[in-house]
Amino acid sequence: MKHKTKKKKIDYSGYIFILPILTFFSVFVLFPMLRGIQLSLYSFTKRDPIFVGFKHYADLLLKSNDATIHTPFMKSLFNTITITAIAVPIVVLISIFIAVTIYDKKPAVRSFFRGVFYIPAISSVVSITVVWAWIYHPQFGILNYVFKNIGLIKESVDWLGDPRTAIYAIIAILITTSIGQPIILYVAALGNVPKDLLEAAEIDGATPWQVFRKITWPLIRPTTLYIVVVTTINSFQIFALIQLLTAGGPNYATSTIMYLVYKAAIIDGRHGLASAMGMILAIIIAIISIVQFKVLNKGTE
Amino acid sequence: MGKNKISIFKIFSWTILIGLTVFFIFPFYWIASGSFKLQDVAITIPPEWFPTKPTLENFSQLFTSSTMRWFLNSVFISLGTTTLVCTTASLAGYALAKKKFPGSNAIFVMFVCAMALPKQVILVPLLNLITEFGLMNTYVALIFPAVGWPFGVFLMKQFSHSIPNELLESARIDGCSEFKTFTNIALPIIKPGIGALAIFTFIASWNDYFSQLIFTNTPEMATLPLGLAQLAQGQEFANDYGLLMAGALVASLPMILVFLMFQNYFTQGVTLGAVKG
Known part of the structure; x- marks a missing residue:
């Protein structure tokens, strides 16, 4: 948002207004985050914590160090990426399709479908x-x-128990829980596309697909960017579906990084390792967000 | 010819839309109808598409156990989180939008970056913190960390931009204190924003299964979703789908009703929270 900024006077009362949230934020988000970096350098499996430097990171990332840590981690990373790579395009596709179909209908119809998918x-x-x-x-x-x-x-399939189908069975559920917000956003964005622009194109003989491709799609690009970034971050964090449906099995076929962090921290009590995994995950998410932002943002300026 | 093409296209899209609608609605229909089936009916194949002998037994069995306590825990935690989030976020959002002070931009950027951070990244240190302070199995553990999550600040900053500077200016000239200016001038204007944030937070907090799983380990402190998860994972009721569906209905219906009642607030919040300008 752009504002005419008349030179405002510096107003120190602002600090008092942000103090409450800053306190909660510092204690429950910022401090744990910094602490997490520190914890990732220690081992807690013995009685006293031992400083191990970057050992956890090496164990996770290098095959030669400790296969019992590396293999599940790489499997989980691969699964997480697979889930995201399949879910995100489908979510964008379905939500844009639904939004295009309903956005110019009566408010009651719009509300109904928005509700159903939310x-x-x-x-x-x-x-x-x-x-x-x-x-x-x-x-x-x-x-x-x-x-x-x-x-x-022909034969019954054990959808969640068969390593060939389990991950897709989970992706299908993930998609149903992910398209509510994108639809709302697309409906709003489509409502803001100027009507006369679309009509002019139609009069010039453009097909509906051409109108969509050349006019609508570029105009709703910022919305798509936001949806792609948010859906990616959410898919990367998939946890409850895994923990409750498959517990990462069979044989790590559906394990994700989030689930592995939970397993290491809560079930196995390996706090240092879990923290290191968390850090790697945070870095991956940051990189993906930046790349997506850069790539998709090209040309919208 | 052009007209024909459009109507075929329309029939095609509406067919797909209705197909998708059925796919999305079906699990909820299955929860609702399943909750009226006894176990032996629920596991028959071919399935009963519609319960022929509906029974309320599942619900009465559900409500004799600890479900009431779980329900109250869920309500209390969600209300507490919502109150704190709305208060802290509207104060901060207003200040970041309307007041100029050194560091305000840096703080806002820090909040935005933290929003992308997955909660599990700070799982271990947060868990240590909660344990060291003796907060395991307390409402504080389930409420305070959620308040630190700065999504609300972002939303309330967006809403606060619409407060006219002239109004704030004239209130100041009339000698209103900073806090009075906030409660009397800003608050009425950002009320719809607070409404949207309240619904968001209430639903998010109710559904924050991860925190509930990590920060509680006694049956008395379980919430409705957590209690249901434990029923489903235990041996005793693992295949008692009638009872589980009754539980699933009770765990989700309050949120569905809240959403349907306040859908417009909600839609506005989603839209404003996302796209800038």
Whole structure:
């Protein structure tokens, strides 16, 4: 937002207004973050913490150091990237499609569809995993029943237990919980595209696809940028679906970095290692966000 | 010819839209209808698409256990978080939008960067902090860390930009204190923003399964989502889908209702929180 900035006087009362949030932020976000860097350099598996320098980082990133740490980490990193790389484009595609279809309809119609697609996002993730676990169940699940009846499969599939299908079964759920916000944003952005521009193009004989490609798409690009960045960050943080549905299994087939951090910290009690993983993850997310911003932001200025 | 093309295109898009709608709604239909089925009905194949002998037994079984306590925990934690977030964020958002003081930009940039940070990154140090202060299994552990998350500041800063400077100026000339200016002039203008933030925070806090999982380990301190997760993962009820669906319904229905009631506030919040200018 641009504002006419008349030279404002320096107003020290501002500090009092931000003091409360700054206190919470410092104690519960900033301090733990700095502390996390320090912890990642120590080992806590013995009674007293031992300074180990960058050992955890090396164990995680180098194959030659400790395969029992490196292999699950690389598998989880690969899964996390796979999940993100599949989910993000589909989320963008579905949400833009839905938004284009509903944005110029009556407010009631818009509200209805916005609501339908937002409900998975605001429902408890636990409720969602509980029902999907049932839908996917090899014996009692409705998915096998339906797929067998329409001839898609012959034998029942253990969707979450089979390493070939488990990760896709999870991605499908992730997508349903991710498109609510993008739809709202796209509907708002499409509403701001000037009508006369679209009409002029149509009069000039442009097809709907050309109108979309040449006029609408460039104009809603900032929205797409934001959605891609936010959905990427969210997909990278996928945790509850994994912890509740597969616990990372079978044999790390669905383990993600977030899940591995949790497992190392809470289940295995390896606090130093968990902190190091957290740091690597934070760096990866920062790099991805910056790259996406740079790439997608080109030409919108 | 052009008209024909458009109508085929339309039929095509609406078919897909309705297909997607069914796909998205179905799990919720399955939760709702499943909650009225007894276990033996729930696991029959072919499935009963519609419960032929609906029963309320699942709900009565659910409410005899600790569910009421979990429900109250969830409500209390969500309300507490919402109150604190709205207060701290509207004060800070207003100051960052309307007051000029050294370091204000740096602080804002720091907040924005922190928003992209995954919570799990600070899991271990935060857990240590909570344990050292003896805050495990307390409401404080479930409320305070969420207040430090600066999303609300960002949203409230966006809303505060719409406060006319002239109004603030004239209040100052009339001798209003800084705090009075905030409560009497700024607050009424940013009220819709606070409304949006309140709904956001309430829902986010209710659904903050991760914090609830990490910072509590007694049944008394469990929340509704956490309690449901434990039911689902335990041996006793693992395949009792009727009961689990009743639990899933109770854990999510309050949020769905809140969302449907305040959808417009919510939509406005999502939009303003995201795209600048």
